[in-house]
Amino acid sequence: DGGITQSPKYLFRKEGQNVTLSCEQNLNHDAMYWYRQDPGQGLRLIYYSQIVNDFQKGDIAEGYSVSREKKESFPLTVTSAQKNPTAFYLCASSTAIRGGTEAFFGQGTRLTVV
Amino acid sequence: AQSVTQLGSHVSVSEGALVLLRCNYSSSVPPYLFWYVQYPNQGLQLLLKYTSAATLVKGINGFEAEFKKSETSFHLTKPSAHMSDAAEYFCAVSDPGANNLFFGTGTRLTVIP
Numbered sequence: 001d002g003g004i005t006q007s008p009k010y011l012f013r014k015e016g017q018n019v020t021l022s023c024e025q026n027l028n029h030d031a032m033y034w035y036r037q038d039p040g041q042g043l044r045l046i047y048y049s050q051i052v053n054d055f056q057k058g059d060i061a062e063g064y065s066v067s068r069e070k071k072e073s074f075p076l077t078v079t080s081a082q083k084n085p086t087a088f089y090l091c092a093s094s095t096a097i098r099g100g101t102e103a104f105f106g107q108g109t110r111l112t113v114v
Numbered sequence: 115a116q117s118v119t120q121l122g123s124h125v126s127v128s129e130g131a132l133v134l135l136r137c138n139y140s141s142s143v144p145p146y147l148f149w150y151v152q153y154p155n156q157g158l159q160l161l162l163k164y165t166s167a168a169t170l171v172k173g174i175n176g177f178e179a180e181f182k183k184s185e186t187s188f189h190l191t192k193p194s195a196h197m198s199d200a201a202e203y204f205c206a207v208s209d210p211g212a213n214n215l216f217f218g219t220g221t222r223l224t225v226i227p
């Protein structure tokens with residue numbers, strides 16, 4: 001089945017550690033996104049990528065990094081510089097970055113700092 | 115800049131009653147508008163979208179929304195609520211040529227048996 005796969009579903013991290021969240025899509029979509037979701041705050045954009053080897057910061061990129069070495073993969077690293085990383089992270093993709101194109105979402109990764 | 119406001123972070127309806135979830139947008143140009151649904155600990159699923167065609171948009175699971183430019187609104191409705199409709203609903207907006215979807219803060223719908 002075509003779709004977006006995020007792994008792991010649950011992730012625990014100790015303070016001061018970097019951690020990488022995986023996002024893979026087999027929809028042949030050019031654009032990929034990472035959102036952070038906190039209760040009562042909706043979704044906020046962390047990073048997005050229009051094509052391979054290119055990505056742009058979103059509204060809350062500080063403390064995060066990404067790479068886009070392959071069209072189907074867009075991993076997100078939460079670094080120790082992110083002061084409040086506990087959240088639900090959602091990866092999405094779309095055929096192109098332009099208005100009117102809906103995004104397809106993965107099932108999310110819940111990250112908890114312990 | 116685009117933005118959306120969802121009035122009411124929590125809405126409760128009885129099973130069989132009308133569902134009305136409110137969304138108002140702010141955009142400098144005619145926008146594209148979306149409604150997504152999220153079940154607990156899952157990703158978002160598209161319910162419907164408005165892209166400047168018919169102002170009344172029908173989506174999945176019996177939901178529909180009407181684009182009203184004069185009111186800058188895109189409210190989501192369903193004539194008769196089912197227990198399975200209990201979820202969180204997000205309104206989102208993007209401008210033509212934009213490179214992002216701007217999401218509202220969400221409305222949690224509870225359906226009372």
